Amino acid sequence: MTKTAFLRPRSAPAEPMESLAGLLREWLPLQRWFAGKDRPVTDLGLLSMTELFPGCLHLLVHAAHGGVPAPGGTTPAGDCYQLLLGVRERPAPRLGKALIGTVQEGRLAGLTVYDALHDPRAAQLLLERLRRPGAAGPLRFENDASQSLPAGLVPRLMTAEQSNSSLVYGDEYILKLFRRIQPGVNPDLEVPGALARQGCHRVPAPVAWFRTTHPFKATLGVLQPYLRDAADGWTLALDALASGDDFTAQAHALGRATADVHLALSSAFPVGEPGENGRTAAAMTERLTAAAHAVPALQPFVPGLRSAFAALATCDAGPPAQRIHGDLHLGQVLRAGREWFVIDFEGEPSRPLTERRSAHSPVRDIAGMLRSFDYAARQRRPWRPEWARRCREAYCAGYAVRAGWDPRKKHGLLRAYETDRAVYEVLYEARHRPDWLPVPMAAIERLAVRGD
Numbered sequence: 001m002t003k004t005a006f007l008r009p010r011s012a013p014a015e016p017m018e019s020l021a022g023l024l025r026e027w028l029p030l031q032r033w034f035a036g037k038d039r040p041v042t043d044l045g046l047l048s049m050t051e052l053f054p055g056c057l058h059l060l061v062h063a064a065h066g067g068v069p070a071p072g073g074t075t076p077a078g079d080c081y082q083l084l085l086g087v088r089e090r091p092a093p094r095l096g097k098a099l100i101g102t103v104q105e106g107r108l109a110g111l112t113v114y115d116a117l118h119d120p121r122a123a124q125l126l127l128e129r130l131r132r133p134g135a136a137g138p139l140r141f142e143n144d145a146s147q148s149l150p151a152g153l154v155p156r157l158m159t160a161e162q163s164n165s166s167l168v169y170g171d172e173y174i175l176k177l178f179r180r181i182q183p184g185v186n187p188d189l190e191v192p193g194a195l196a197r198q199g200c201h202r203v204p205a206p207v208a209w210f211r212t213t214h215p216f217k218a219t220l221g222v223l224q225p226y227l228r229d230a231a232d233g234w235t236l237a238l239d240a241l242a243s244g245d246d247f248t249a250q251a252h253a254l255g256r257a258t259a260d261v262h263l264a265l266s267s268a269f270p271v272g273e274p275g276e277n278g279r280t281a282a283a284m285t286e287r288l289t290a291a292a293h294a295v296p297a298l299q300p301f302v303p304g305l306r307s308a309f310a311a312l313a314t315c316d317a318g319p320p321a322q323r324i325h326g327d328l329h330l331g332q333v334l335r336a337g338r339e340w341f342v343i344d345f346e347g348e349p350s351r352p353l354t355e356r357r358s359a360h361s362p363v364r365d366i367a368g369m370l371r372s373f374d375y376a377a378r379q380r381r382p383w384r385p386e387w388a389r390r391c392r393e394a395y396c397a398g399y400a401v402r403a404g405w406d407p408r409k410k411h412g413l414l415r416a417y418e419t420d421r422a423v424y425e426v427l428y429e430a431r432h433r434p435d436w437l438p439v440p441m442a443a444i445e446r447l448a449v450r451g452d
Helices: 014-030 093-098 120-131 187-197 233-243 248-268 277-294 296-312 363-377 385-403 411-432 438-450
Strands: 041-053 056-069 076-088 099-102 112-115 134-136 139-143 155-157 164-169 173-178 208-212 218-225 333-336 339-342
Touching (some): 014 041, 120 173, 233 363, 248 339, 277 296, 277 411, 296 411, 363 438
Antiparallel strands (some): 056 076, 076 112, 208 218
16 A cells, blocks of 8 residues: 555545645745735645545645635635645656655655646546546536547646646647636636537637535636647737737737627627616726725826726716626737637636626727737837737727727727726736836826826
């Protein structure tokens, strides 16, 4: 019997977590997908532990910050994270970068723990779980019975992920594992599945997925086709800037693709009513107040930014609220051949899942893409504002062709949503990428002073 045989029961005893807590408390804040980098981890609680196969543990852990109760409850404020941990006496040398540490006490004493997603064997066994629907403790592995998943696909871990982790299998499929887990169906499973049933070809359909039933029901990962010959919009835009090429034709086509997805979403999910601008303006103002408190550089611009939100309350109601992408930018779209595809429907991970699954104005997505053109244009010096302006115009024109209404004619709506997006960007950059802060701050100055 191996030293890890004791892990085979499906229960989640506290003692193994006590053995791991010290190592994980140091390791978690170093991960790019960990959301609490600016807050100390004061406690780690084990919510669920399942042995997927010998030597590989699936954990859901609660990382508490400061011991402050979460709103409306008694649980300390914090987040739930999904971990896949390898446990071996002597891990292979190739796993050096994945090592978390060696356990010093308890029943795991002497064993080395590492991030199992870096282990090709563990990644292949995870795919086998998805190929064969079934249960492992509280985990449920499911797939589309009409799809045939081949065995033996070579896995590789993508290194560019930030809020989640992704494995590519044989350049045929990509498995996204959500790191920060919230109760409910994740939109990255719900929305592509619904769009596939609508016959929308702009979004890769889910092939397999897995979820948990304990300590709450939640989506843990989704497998979709991998567009091997595709390039993301961000890379294509930067290439165009570097070569001095115009990007307007691509931006126009991307606007049409965005409208196609919005139209499919409006058919797949219930559509709300226009006229919620007052409530939306109040929420935007509240987010601005919180952001200005966290980032003092925003404070001089607060009066001008508030004027954008105040104008929203009295302007044209615009199109009805509906399900949207929620975090649309050039990094969330892929171009394969002459077609644009939209991916990553998870929305902004920092926002509650209920909010991300709610109906919003499609102008919110449009504003996100317009901000992304500005981000791209500022990656090269000298800055080329005309390049960004032409792309914005072309994108809106392409959207109007398919949607039947022109975002440029909804000036009050577009300004408010673009301002709200820029405020979000300022907060994000200040916390995670301070060197990038001047990019959204330039937009803040434009939106606050000139009202563009």
